[in-house]
Amino acid sequence: MRVGLTYNLKKEAEAGVPSDFYAECDEIETVESVKAALLERHEEVVMIEADEEAYEKLRKTRPEMVFNMAEGIWGESRESQMPAIMEMLRIPYTGSSPLTLALCLNKARAKEVLSHYGIPTPRFVVAESQSLEVERHLTFPMIVKPLFEGSSKGIKNDSIVSSREELKARVATIVNEYKEPALVEEYIDGREFTVALLGNGRDLKTLPIVEINYSCLPEGVNHIYSYEAKWVLDKPENPLNIFSCPADVNERLKKAIENVARDAFRALDVKDWCRIDIRLDSNGTPHILELNPLPGILMDPNCNSCFPKAARAAGMTFGGLVNAVVDAARERYGI
Numbered sequence: 001m002r003v004g005l006t007y008n009l010k011k012e013a014e015a016g017v018p019s020d021f022y023a024e025c026d027e028i029e030t031v032e033s034v035k036a037a038l039l040e041r042h043e044e045v046v047m048i049e050a051d052e053e054a055y056e057k058l059r060k061t062r063p064e065m066v067f068n069m070a071e072g073i074w075g076e077s078r079e080s081q082m083p084a085i086m087e088m089l090r091i092p093y094t095g096s097s098p099l100t101l102a103l104c105l106n107k108a109r110a111k112e113v114l115s116h117y118g119i120p121t122p123r124f125v126v127a128e129s130q131s132l133e134v135e136r137h138l139t140f141p142m143i144v145k146p147l148f149e150g151s152s153k154g155i156k157n158d159s160i161v162s163s164r165e166e167l168k169a170r171v172a173t174i175v176n177e178y179k180e181p182a183l184v185e186e187y188i189d190g191r192e193f194t195v196a197l198l199g200n201g202r203d204l205k206t207l208p209i210v211e212i213n214y215s216c217l218p219e220g221v222n223h224i225y226s227y228e229a230k231w232v233l234d235k236p237e238n239p240l241n242i243f244s245c246p247a248d249v250n251e252r253l254k255k256a257i258e259n260v261a262r263d264a265f266r267a268l269d270v271k272d273w274c275r276i277d278i279r280l281d282s283n284g285t286p287h288i289l290e291l292n293p294l295p296g297i298l299m300d301p302n303c304n305s306c307f308p309k310a311a312r313a314a315g316m317t318f319g320g321l322v323n324a325v326v327d328a329a330r331e332r333y334g335i
Helices: 028-039 054-061 078-088 098-105 107-116 164-178 227-232 251-267 306-313 318-333
Strands: 002-007 044-049 065-068 124-127 142-146 182-186 192-198 210-212 273-280 286-292
Touching: 002 028, 002 054, 028 044, 028 318, 044 054, 054 078, 065 078, 065 318, 078 098, 098 107, 098 286, 107 124, 107 251, 107 286, 142 164, 164 182, 192 251, 192 306, 192 318, 210 306, 251 273, 251 286, 273 306, 306 318
Parallel strands: 002 044, 002 065
Antiparallel strands: 124 182, 142 182, 192 210, 192 273, 273 286
């Protein structure tokens, strides 16, 4: 089979955009490692960067299947762009539909769907300006995030706020810097986990749960997986000992975490794979923080990339992980 690989390369942020603008995109080493993994099982890999030339490249080359890891660059539904193009061209691809990707990138819309199905998620308000009286609806402490971003973009050490003044300042920063609304959530400070899921329907399986252990962070650093924790404090040459996999949880909690992750996967109609972030509230109930239907996959074990970490704990190689995603898509399409 001749497969395509759609991706976005990480670049230096140009003037006029936030410094973390390209944080969701991949380094060339990651793209090449996925290409090598695909070549373990497939005759040819067609490389297609998700830029303005991507439509023509796909139309002319017409791969039999595309491994999609393109995050998109512009727009609040940017992750939907490549899947929409491939659906127009009737080219099968891995991962979720344009609708699901758009919903999951819009954190508020995803949480509305979760709430509709009774799936626990922290209470929230969307703030389009600093004047909105969020504290009338939520209880401090709160956490403030950009509404349409991933990879911890805009989530800084000062994103946890405990007063009206801090809240207004942080909302203003998000609105002014990212030119988008802020998602304000009630902050829950229980244990945090991330769950990698692979497959569809009855074949959906959860890989070993990863726990994020914030006790290793320097004193004064808030216990969130912030931009500083992910990209500044954590380096491949000196990785933070922040993750444990499999997580040290009893069977009851393990089942509760896996079940809420599966429920979220199905509620948002996710396909093939996803990584879902979860925190426990004061009663020990798992709450969905967000879904990542285009999860990052760094091959280097020294890079704290959670989906490959969970796959290794399950006995899978990096190539096995990448091709398992392709297999899930092939089965879904009946190829």
